[in-house]
Amino acid sequence: MTKQSPQQPKDESRRKFLKYSGTALGGVVVGGVIGGIIGTNRSKSGPEGAVPPEATETPQSPQSQDYNQALMFFSQGQFQTVEAAAERIFPKDDNGPGAKELGVAFFIDHQMAGAYGFNAREYMTPPFYKAEATQGYQLTFKRRDLLALGLDSLNEYSQDKHQNTFAKISPEQQDEVLTAFEKDEVNLKGVPGLAFFTILRNLTLEGVYADPLYGGNKNMAGWKMRNYPGNQMSYLDLIEKEEFIQMEPLSLHDHLQLS
Amino acid sequence: MANKLPKVPVVIVGMGWVGGIIAAELTKAGHHVVGLERGKSRSTQDYYHVHDELRYASRYELMQDLSKETVTFRNTEKMRALPMRSYGSFLMGDGVGGAGVHWNGQYYRFLPYDFQIRTMTEERYGKNKIPKDMPLRDWGITYDELEPYFVKYEQMSGISGPQELPDHVGKMSKPFATPPMKTSPGMKLFTDAATKLGYHPYIIPSANLSQDYANPDGIERAACQYCGYCERFGCEYGAKADPVVTVLPVAQKSGKFELRTHANVTGIVHDGKKATAVQYVNTLTGEQFEQPADVVVLASYVFSNVRLLLMSKLGKPYNPKDDTGSIGRNYAYQVNGASTSAYYEDRQFNMAMGAGALGSSLDDFNGDNFDHGDLKFLHGANIRFTQTGLRPIQYQPSLPGKPKWGGEFKQSTLHNANRILGVSGQGASMPNRYHYLDLDPEYKDSLGLPLIRLTFDFMEQDVELVKFIAGKTKEIADQMGATRTEMNDVIKQYNIVPYQSTHNTGGTIMGSDPATSVVNSYLQMWDAENVFICGASNFPHNSGYNPTATVGALAYRTAEGIEKYIQKGGSLV
Structure with missing residues (x-):
């Protein structure tokens, strides 16, 4: 299955890229990537230099501190709860890391601290009425409030059913609790269980698969498990290939060139 | 009070595909044009870091900011319409290039059948084939009449396609621009x-x-x-045709085009027969302006075209109860x-x-x-x-x-x-008597103006x-x-939550009958001869295709209509 094409000199790749991007065309090029992006880490991989996949690895690297891993929104207790819940939604298994190792809880924390947590680009003007199922989300809660209250109710429900906080009950019990929320059987603190569960699930999957710049998908391990190549500039020479091509993913960080 | 500006020959509301095409064509022909766009300017340099699914696809970076304006929705008139608070079913464009920036680029000319759907259906199956509440209409233009305008769009945008298409789609007088x-x-x-x-x-x-x-x-x-x-993304290569890399540079190069961004048009000033100006707000400063013009072009995709007419009380609003009026009727979607x-x-x-x-x-x-x-x-x-x-x-x-x-x-x-x-x-999506657009009686945008209400x-x-x-x-x-x-x-x-399609259509439909359509075959408004309205809002129904090819062709047709109108010095063209 794995296709490995020979590593080619960087110059060739650069020349091709210039050609594709239109920079080498005559006349006025209106579109086209020019300037900053050219000459970035193209030799790493990509169409001309697809490299063999690495075995799924543990992403934790003790070599450097990740100063991004600190809290912008959650309390430490909330963080532990959300981390435990996210891990059940996307657990570690033979395929590779789960949400915890991927930094998903940091991703969720950072998202709630910003525009998305405040529903900044959504219509939050009253009045709020009870909606039909076809009319979508009509809660007065901002996402950050829904999440924080939802985590509280997750703990309250766990206490009630299993005499401990969510992070401290067994994985089987955690699944039971989450299932009750998913089935909309829980309505504590004014938080509809399903609404909370849905947002928690979506945020978890975003944290697994969003570009690592947002704090999750640590070391692109979410992408690697899925053979998703991330941010490649061109598949022009590969799109017609019959065989499945695995390549080392690239992130947006690999494309940043500031000088 | 509004700042009254010097009169201009043509003002266009919305700088997506339609606005861009019309601006390019009219300025090439020597006319001065002012383009008003409520969003910001854009260029391919904005997309060097565009391969970001979270930012662009999940967080809708390029789409209309719903905190400022959204739509309200109900399935039937019996329900209370509620605002679409976050994105789902469809995605509304914003900024220079509009949704033309983040489309997929799938290009299909509508079928000859589409333009004469009522006549051809009745001919083949009899009148009873069309259900009572399905206001199916011929478009007032045939495929053959529109064909040259498809060619213009294809050559401008460089459509890549097969040398030959099957016989059962419309004939092409010129092959696609690229293989x-x-x-x-x-x-x-x-x-x-x-x-x-x-x-x-x-x-x-x-x-x-x-x-x-x-x-x-x-x-x-x-x-x-x-x-x-x-x-949902812009193309950093400029390989995907969008207005920013095709028609707008042509307009700008002419020296006869003025693009004003952050200009949110809120009304059309008119005397019941002709428009005299448009009113807009600078969304950054809050300043209000009145821009007088000889010709007013509404060039948003669907919703803003309809909403502006209704807010301005121009044309007769559609009333499903007695099936009268025209603004807002025949809203359709994609199935x-x-x-x-x-x-x-x-x-x-x-x-x-x-x-x-x-x-x-x-x-x-x-x-x-x-x-x-x-x-x-x-x-x-x-x-x-x-x-x-x-x-x-x-x-x-x-x-x-x-x-x-x-x-x-x-x-x-x-x-x-x-x-x-x-x-x-x-x-394809067929029209229904009870599917339409009107103004919501309760919910307002950030300027206090009514939202458009969708019943579908x-x-x-x-x-x-x-x-x-x-x-x-x-x-x-x-x-x-x-x-x-x-x-x-x-x-x-129909559920507005899951994403389905951004191919909303109807509301300012074209036709040959002024009683049941809003514009003629040059997309000129029956009720106001110097107002041209172009977009998928012109479609009396939606086909089993993506709409941009047909919108693009209609935009070229509109540009020609405006030119004729200017040359004739008035009246319907």
């Missing part, structure tokens, strides 16, 4: 299967360039790289849902690779290309396999009826990520169409050598 896109293994499987069944598949015509291209205006653009980031997934246990496909318009499709069951005599629906669907680049947040291929989270879900989505090919139908649902026609088309998708998918296939043939009540 078709490359063929992926999935496209090959689809094409072989469909051919074996006696159908007529062809490579989807694409606004993502198959090769470098210089258009008749001297604009040069580079070829598509199949990077898989088209829909998706018919599909079959082909699962391959023994091979994987490079599904991350692709282009917005990469794929193959067939029209054997679109329009009236097949006998509807015994069927309980009209029209049909374009059936296609597309490879637009599957991205990992949005695409979660868990199996139907299986868990949506947890270990089994993880295993299943990882395993299936590159093992499913989808064959689906993009179904899927009908028996749609249920039957989906069931029939799904059977065809399964028939094809079953021939594609998959391990197994799974069909979806059910469509339920």
Whole structure:
């Protein structure tokens, strides 16, 4: 299955890229990537230099501190709860890391601290009425409030059913609790269980698969498990290939060139 | 009070495809044009870091800010309409280029049948074939009349497509500007299967360039790289045709075009017969302006065209109770849902690779290309396999009826990520007397102006169409050598939550009868001769296709109409 094409000199790749991007065309090029992006880490991989996949690895690297891993929104207790819940939604298994190792809880924390947590680009003007199922989300809660209250109710429900906080009950019990929320059987603190569960699930999957710049998908391990190549500039020479091509993913960080 | 500005010959509201095309054509012809765009300016440099699924696809970076303005929705008049508080069913454009920046680039001319749908349906099946509450209308223009304008759009944007199309789609007087896109293994499987069944598949015509291209205006653009980031994204290569890299530079180069961004038009000033000006707010400073003009062009896609007319009390609002008036009528959508997934246990496909318009499709069951005599629906669907680049947040291929989270879900989505090919139908949407747009009585935008209200649902026609088309998708998918296939043939009540299609249509429909249509075949308003309205809002129904080809052709037609109007010095053209 794995296709490995020979590593080619960087110059060739650069020349091709210039050609594709239109920079080498005559006349006025209106579109086209020019300037900053050219000459970035193209030799790493990509169409001309697809490299063999690495075995799924543990992403934790003790070599450097990740100063991004600190809290912008959650309390430490909330963080532990959300981390435990996210891990059940996307657990570690033979395929590779789960949400915890991927930094998903940091991703969720950072998202709630910003525009998305405040529903900044959504219509939050009253009045709020009870909606039909076809009319979508009509809660007065901002996402950050829904999440924080939802985590509280997750703990309250766990206490009630299993005499401990969510992070401290067994994985089987955690699944039971989450299932009750998913089935909309829980309505504590004014938080509809399903609404909370849905947002928690979506945020978890975003944290697994969003570009690592947002704090999750640590070391692109979410992408690697899925053979998703991330941010490649061109598949022009590969799109017609019959065989499945695995390549080392690239992130947006690999494309940043500031000088 | 509003700042009154010096009069200009032409003012255009909205700088997407329609506004861009009209601005380019009129300035080339020597007319001065002011373009008003409520959003910000854009360029390809904005997209160097565009391969960011979270920011662009999940957080809607390029779309209208719903905190400022959204739509309200109800399925029927019996329900209270509620605001679409976050994005779902469709995505509204914003900023220079509009939704033309983040489209996929799939390019289909509507069928000859579409433009004369009422006449041709009655001729073949009799008057009783059309249900009582389905206000099906001829468009007041034929395919042949519109054909030269399709050619203009194709040459301008460099549409890549096959040299020949099947006989049952409209004839082309000039071949596509560039050769078709490359063929992926999935496209090959689809094409072989469909051919074996006696159908007529062809490579989807694409606004993502198959090769470098210089258009008749001297604009040069580079070829598509199949990077898989088209829909919801801007193209950093300029390979995907959008207004910013095609028509707007032509207008700007003319020296006769003034583009004003952050200019949100709130009303048309008129005396009941003609418009005299438009009013707008600078969204950054809050300053209000009045821009007098000889010709006013409404060039938003659908909703803002209708909303501006209703807010300005220009034209007669549609009233479904007695079926009178015209502004807001014949709102239609797209009927998706018919599909079959082909699962391959023994091979994987490079599904991350692709282009917005990469794929193959067939029209054997679109329009009236097949006998509807015994069927309980009209029209049909374009059936296609597309490879637009599957991205990992949005695409979660868990199996139907299986868990949506947890270990089994993880295993299943990882395993299936590159093992499913989808064959689906993009179904036509017929109008209904009770599907329309009007102003919401309660909810307002950030300026205190009423939101547009949408009343729409899927009908028996749609249920039957989906069931029939799904059977065809399964028939094809079953021939594609998959391990197994799974069909979806059910469509339920219209729900505004899941994303379906941004192909909303209707509200300012064209036609030959001033009583039931808003504009004539030059997209000139019956009730105000110096107002031209162009967009998918002109469509009296929606076809089994993406709308941009037809919107683009209508925009060229509008530009010609405006020129004629200016030359004649008034009256209907």
